[in-house]
Amino acid sequence: IASLALGIVEGRAFPLWGTQSSVGVYLPPLADYLYALPLVLWKSPLSAVLFTGLLNLAGVVLTWWTARRYWGVLAGLVAGALFAANPWAVFYSRQIWQPDLMPPLAMACVATGYAGFLEGRRWAVGAHLALLAAATMTHFTGLALAPVSAALFLIGRRRLPWREVAGGVALGGLLAAPYALYLWRDRAGVLAIIGSATSDGAVADSTAAHYWRTMLTGDGAHALLGAAAADWGTGWFLVERLAAGAVLALLVGGALVGMVRFFQGRRDAATWAALLAALWAAMPLVLFTRHSTPVHLHYLAVALPAAPLLAGALVGAVGGRARAALGGLGGLAAAAQGALSVALLVALGAQVTPGGFGFPLGQQVRAAGEARALAPSAVLLVPGDNATSDEWAAVLGIHFYGVPHRLVDGTRAALFPPEDAALVVAPGAEAGLDAYAVFGAVEDLQEVPGRAGEAPLTVGRLRGGVAPDLVPVGERALLANGVEFLGYRLEGTLAPGETVVWRIGWRLAEAWHNPGRSYHMFNHLLDADGARLAQADGGTLPTHAWQVGDLVVQSFALTIPEDAPPGPYAMRVGMYTFPEMENQPLLDVAGLPAADSVLLGPLEAR
Incomplete structure (x- = not known):
């Protein structure tokens, strides 16, 4: 409202x-x-x-x-x-x-x-x-x-x-x-x-x-x-x-x-x-x-x-x-x-009142004040980035009125800003904070406590210009919507029955996307013969707010079936519009469609 x-x-x-x-x-x-x-x-x-x-x-x-x-x-x-x-x-x-x-x-x-x-x-x-x-x-x-x-x-x-x-x-x-x-x-x-x-x-x-x-x-x-x-x-x-x-x-x-x-x-x-x-x-x-x-x-x-x-x-x-x-x-x-x-x-x-009264406004005001003191802009890590329907996105967005800020769904993505920015992490979006910590992009973290037993808001500083340590893609992987895949990071053991954390990095190289569409990413884990073993899909950032130069790392969890053959393994990644399901093809050097996805592999843990 x-x-x-x-x-x-x-x-x-x-x-x-x-x-x-x-x-x-x-x-x-x-x-x-x-x-x-x-x-x-x-x-x-x-x-x-x-x-x-x-x-x-x-x-x-x-x-x-x-x-x-x-x-x-x-x-x-x-x-x-x-x-x-x-x-x-x-x-x-x-x-x-x-x-x-x-x-x-x-x-x-x-x-x-x-x-x-x-x-x-x-x-x-x-x-x-x-x-x-x-x-x-x-x-x-x-x-x-x-x-x-x-x-x-x-x-x-x-x-x-x-x-x-x-x-x-x-x-x-x-x-x-x-x-x-x-x-x-x-x-x-x-x-x-x-x-x-x-x-x-x-x-x-x-x-x-x-x-x-x-x-x-x-x-x-x-x-x-x-x-x-x-x-x-x-x-x-x-x-x-x-x-x-x-x-x-x-x-x-x-x-x-x-x-x-x-x-x-x-x-x-x-x-x-x-x-x-x-x-x-x-x-x-x-x-x-x-x-x-x-x-x-x-x-x-x-x-x-x-x-x-x-x-x-x-x-x-x-x-x-x-x-x-x-x-x-x-x-x-x-x-x-x-x-x-x-x-x-x-x-x-x-005290916390589960199932009753919501979060007190005072905690939000304190967190916003501390974040504004850290940097002139902010990244707001929230569980759901639609300010018209997701509570934390709407609430924190209002507190940062007049301050340049970006809403990022911390359950699936982490945005790396070109300059220092304040970071505010809402309860439920801690996965995005993990991604920042893995790449050493966050500092001065502090918790803004709520009532007794209540999850805190976390405030910190995002270091600008951090280049995440990723296994590079190799040849340039540019999609039709202007997204360029940069590389990946795989955490865990690549073996049958194991669950791994898959982080894929991309940046918006060209403003070819449709701001009125929603883009989702797919990640298909393949065995040596190209058979699909596991899959993880998810949304990206609010498309209307995409900016050329945005650098994003998205995180997914994939479980390798216990009856899967041993490696090596590969990952096929790409994007499509949702809910239209229109694939965004990989372009060749001439700018023509060359494939429907990017193939990464054999995979290596880092």
């Missing part, structure tokens, strides 16, 4: 769609445009995280203001405190993610709807419709607000300000236009993805109800600790469950109060506000109890502010000691959940 937002800031791209959803369909792009706002001021992921936090803080203030306006001072305090302390609200305000924007957007949408349709504030009607579109264009779950809008229209149908309605619809249409264009242009592909995702048919189960209770009451937040939750104190589990039970009671009580007041004939703004909050809270259950695709917890974030509003409605509906008692219950629940959130933050910052 931050990568797309930076592209908007730089004017490189104005996307019609956002990141891919869990279903496979691309999400609307509005979140990317929203996150571009803080990045205009400070091109760091920290600015986007702070933006998320500030929006959610605004959502808390708006919840307090709305509850206070319709149900009184104590109701406002209870509602605001419960929203602010809900552990899920706390943690959904600390990331760069579309669902993290849903609670404040939903609260703003509902609050303007109340002001416009219940109080007759004309400007708020247009704002409500625009915010409804904004919520939906941020995440599909914004559609859960549509029934609330429909109910508001019914309530205020006799005094609709049509000019403001038209303005809100026009602004909403403008926000939806990019995504609508994408859906129309790629409608066949979108329908195919939806058809595939829903092909197993719909089922009705309790998943949505479980997640509804979890999200709206603040229950189950210990799941953020992953496997480490087993070591958490029993007392905290009790606090979590009791506080969630209190919030659930207040939530249900607020919904019942709205219904009782309605059937008593009290059709004032306070009654409508409570009923609409109940409808808002219930909509995720209506939408997701029967589902054709998996239901996830973050789908319920759109309804999170409805729970504190309903608690406020209950507090405001009673008087005397009952009000004080319910207000005290809400305050105790908020205090307990606030303490729980603090305890979770401390635990998350201190």
Whole structure:
């Protein structure tokens, strides 16, 4: 998301769609445009995280203001405190993610709807419709607000300000236009993805109800600790469950109060506000109890502010000691959940949480700072080099915005720069670091630790101009895509039953490649008669970033079958486009195709 937002800031791209959803369909792009706002001021992921936090803080203030306006001072305090302390609200305000924007957007949408349709504030009607579109264009779950809008229209149908309605619809249409264009242009592909995702048919189960209770009451937040939750104190589990039970009671009580007041004939703004909050809270259950695709917890974030509003409605509906008692219950629940959130933050910052919360941003910031101090450019060794789909590639790429850097999939390649460069190695990409170490290209290595038990980030300096010690190819081996094979290094014992490490070096001699294609390398181990004994294929570097002069060493593991004849052995290497499988032939001195591969051998270990 931050990568797309930076592209908007730089004017490189104005996307019609956002990141891919869990279903496979691309999400609307509005979140990317929203996150571009803080990045205009400070091109760091920290600015986007702070933006998320500030929006959610605004959502808390708006919840307090709305509850206070319709149900009184104590109701406002209870509602605001419960929203602010809900552990899920706390943690959904600390990331760069579309669902993290849903609670404040939903609260703003509902609050303007109340002001416009219940109080007759004309400007708020247009704002409500625009915010409804904004919520939906941020995440599909914004559609859960549509029934609330429909109910508001019914309530205020006799005094609709049509000019403001038209303005809100026009602004909403403008926000939806990019995504609508994408859906129309790629409608066949979108329908195919939806058809595939829903092909197993719909089922009705309790998943949505479980997640509804979890999200709206603040229950189950210990799941953020992953496997480490087993070591958490029993007392905290009790606090979590009791506080969630209190919030659930207040939530249900607020919904019942709205219904009782309605059937008593009290059709004032306070009654409508409570009923609409109940409808808002219930909509995720209506939408997701029967589902054709998996239901996830973050789908319920759109309804999170409805729970504190309903608690406020209950507090405001009673008087005397009952009000004080319910207000005290809400305050105790908020205090307990606030303490729980603090305890979770401390635990998350201190130890690894496998299966739970991800890597803290602080470790990444420290590693990026240390790397920038080493050299003016950087090589980022990551497990997967596609910044649009691979997490570490996207994360580290953002941290090095404005710094010349190259993304290299360390599971298969090592790029040797012509000048000194900083090296950052993400967990899972250590194989590439081994290649640098073998050829003596890396120095000043240091680890940037994370939490206890967590894999560190490794930072070091790559020496520029290192020529890897390889067994030379012999005659020039230039392929049709401009790649020239330089030589190889074989580590291990060349014997039946043994596994060897095969490193093949190449450089981009000519810019003949197609930047829109992906090139893969093949390595065929042959016996003395030319029979294939083993094979290893793999991708190279992101082709759009290839530069003439790039020197790359790629590493593969091959196991020689136990029944293979003894050596000598040879290796046939080459490249092809993927997935088209178009071979890149070896060229002769005249530049004409001479063979479909390069034959190296007899092989010798080094």
